Amino acid sequence: MKRAIAGLHPWLLQRVTAVYMLLFIVFLLAHFLLDPPQSYLAWHAWMRGPVVSIATFVFCVALLTHMWVGVRDVILDYVKPLAIRVAALTLFGLGLIGLGAWVIHILLFAHG
Amino acid sequence: MKFSIFRFDPDKDKKPYMQDYDIELLPTDRMLLDVILRIKMQDDSLSIRKSCREGVCGSDAMNINGRNGLACITRVRDLKEPVILRPLPSFPVIRDLVVDMTQFFKQYHSIKPYLINDEPPPEKERLQSPEERDKLNGLYECILCACCTSQCPSSWWNPDKFVGPAGLLQAERFIVDSRDRATQDRLDDLNDVYRLFRCRTIMNCTEVCPKGLAPSRAIEKIRLMMVKDSI
Numbered sequence A: 001m002k003r004a005i006a007g008l009h010p011w012l013l014q015r016v017t018a019v020y021m022l023l024f025i026v027f028l029l030a031h032f033l034l035d036p037p038q039s040y041l042a043w044h045a046w047m048r049g050p051v052v053s054i055a056t057f058v059f060c061v062a063l064l065t066h067m068w069v070g071v072r073d074v075i076l077d078y079v080k081p082l083a084i085r086v087a088a089l090t091l092f093g094l095g096l097i098g099l100g101a102w103v104i105h106i107l108l109f110a111h112g
Numbered sequence B: 001m002k003f004s005i006f007r008f009d010p011d012k013d014k015k016p017y018m019q020d021y022d023i024e025l026l027p028t029d030r031m032l033l034d035v036i037l038r039i040k041m042q043d044d045s046l047s048i049r050k051s052c053r054e055g056v057c058g059s060d061a062m063n064i065n066g067r068n069g070l071a072c073i074t075r076v077r078d079l080k081e082p083v084i085l086r087p088l089p090s091f092p093v094i095r096d097l098v099v100d101m102t103q104f105f106k107q108y109h110s111i112k113p114y115l116i117n118d119e120p121p122p123e124k125e126r127l128q129s130p131e132e133r134d135k136l137n138g139l140y141e142c143i144l145c146a147c148c149t150s151q152c153p154s155s156w157w158n159p160d161k162f163v164g165p166a167g168l169l170q171a172e173r174f175i176v177d178s179r180d181r182a183t184q185d186r187l188d189d190l191n192d193v194y195r196l197f198r199c200r201t202i203m204n205c206t207e208v209c210p211k212g213l214a215p216s217r218a219i220e221k222i223r224l225m226m227v228k229d230s231i
Helices: A004-007 A006-033 A040-048 A049-079 A081-111 B032-042 B104-108 B131-134 B154-158 B165-175 B185-192 B204-208 B214-229
Strands: B003-005 B017-022 B062-063 B067-070 B083-086 B094-095
Touching: A004 A040, A006 A049, A006 B214, A040 A049, A049 A081, A049 B154, B003 B032, B067 B204, B104 B165, B165 B185, B165 B214, B185 B214
Parallel strands: B003 B083
Antiparallel strands: B003 B017, B062 B067, B062 B083
16 A cells, blocks of 8 residues: 555546546536626625535645646656755645645635 | 668767668668668668568667657658668667667566466466457567657656556556466556656557557556556
């Protein structure tokens, strides 16, 4: 199982998150095409509904996870010296955590 | 017909260069290898590997106008002039079109390319049903010419860690063999961030395989088996 984390697990995660993001984007497009909000307030209220905000939150987590696996793959391919590799992965990981915190802040605390 | 051929003799040359040849095609010149052999008759310093001259041994794999292939089954009249011949990309050059395939075979051996079965052998042979045998089609035909692995960017960046398309096609050949008993060990061995999962589904391997095989499909099947295995 230890090796599954290194090989299959991230690969599978990348695919699962891609499918979720695709479904979410289709859902968003369908909503804005079929039932477009008539005002900023209507859009805001819709976004703050529990289902939509949870779905948006999951989308952002999926996006960040997808980014992590993708960029991690690029770093594993091209960055060979261990110290630079660890530094690059750490910096990128911290950046993603920062973005995650920002997403949570927006979803929980942003008011029109 | 004009040819431009990669030349490098480490004993004499400081760096590789391209040498031009102009040769008139004869009616008997059908395949690229026929013409290369006639060039070699004019200039015997040109080094190439060849053996069966009919696409079975895989010795004369080379980069033909930017695309890997076997000289012996490439129709010379279909090629655009000047025909640019280079050794297999990313492989260390020994001389001219001859490359060092040590790393390639090391990766091939790492997947244990033989049946593993500790059960006592039956009196005659280990039988397979026709359906079980059919699963080996599209896998056993690989001649290890290295056209795929040499054209794979993932292999270019990590030739020492990524098994490469040829090795992975062979791995699938033994994973699906009904007589093999090491399926789980084989899957566990490949479930690694480098050995299998450096493959980025670029599919150059399937595109260039001179035998028309599909290493990328074999890799996908191994991944799906791992997914099923992990659920």
